[in-house]
Structure formats: C-alpha cells, structure tokens
Amino acid sequence: MPDDLYRTDIVTWSRLQADRLRRHVAGERVNDLDWEHVIEEIEDLGNSEIAAVTSLLTQAMVHALKMARWPASTAVPHWTGEAVNFLVQAQRRYHRSMAARISVQQCFDDARRTVLATPGDGPAQPIPDRTDLSLDALMDEEADLRALIGAIGRAPA
Incomplete structure (x- = not known):
C-alpha cells in the first residue's frame, strides 16, 4: 500500500x-x-458526530432567534419550520455520551452572534443574551417542539 x-x-x-x-x-x-490512521479516523468519527449535533442545534437556535428578533416578518413560518427541522435532526443524531462535549450556551452564543450580524426584515426586537434551556430539555424527543423553539427566543426567568 x-x-x-x-x-x-x-x-x-x-x-x-x-x-x-x-x-x-x-x-x-x-x-x-495502518493503526495510527485507523485510530485517528475512529476518533474523528466521534468528533464529527458531536460537531454535527452542535451545528444542528446552533442552526435551530439561529432560526428561533430570528423569529424573536423579527416577529412580524413574513419569514416567521419558514423560520419555524427550519428551527423545528434542525432540532428534530439534532435529536435524532444525539446520544447521551455526547452531553459532556456539547455546550448549549456556546451554541446559543454562536446563534446569537449570527442573528445580530444578519440584516433583518423590519424593526428588530431585542433578543436574550443567554439561555437556561438544558441539553436534556432540547434533546427530549417527547417535548413540544414549538414550545422549545419559542423558549430559545425568550429571556430566562
């Protein structure tokens, strides 16, 4: 070889x-x-799965925060569908063993930065600077998806 x-x-x-x-x-x-590369690829496989869930969760939050930032936009129904879809896909790929490697707050921070840098449709509303949602709550496949999406865009109590 x-x-x-x-x-x-x-x-x-x-x-x-x-x-x-x-x-x-x-x-x-x-x-x-090729043991060295086999080991590296196995490690990378796990890391890429974590990155995929993190990316999907961040994208769900981007769309949820867009809804909160521009609630009167005609794009709200589209953003809702996208947020729900990204969250469902994150839930499908998620495994409990990933929990220690995924930061909900970091996903939220990345999503918030993205939304704040995005030109909007109409007057912009303030969006929260943090979330109190847990990874368990977000990955609960029994949860009301629209309620979760709505909670992302609301300031923690």
Missing part, C-alpha cells in the same frame, strides 16, 4: 483497512494495518 494512500484516496484507504480488520477478526495474521 502506498504510504500516501491515506492522504490521496481516503475512500480506497478505508476500504482496504476495513478488509484487513475483517481478516484480522477472522483470525488471519495481518501485518499491514
């Missing part, structure tokens, strides 16, 4: 490594596994 296959063709590299791992599990002595 060329030394640079990992850098030049990750798809072929991953298929070769998967084949070698299967042979290893079947009891064959396999000496040419």
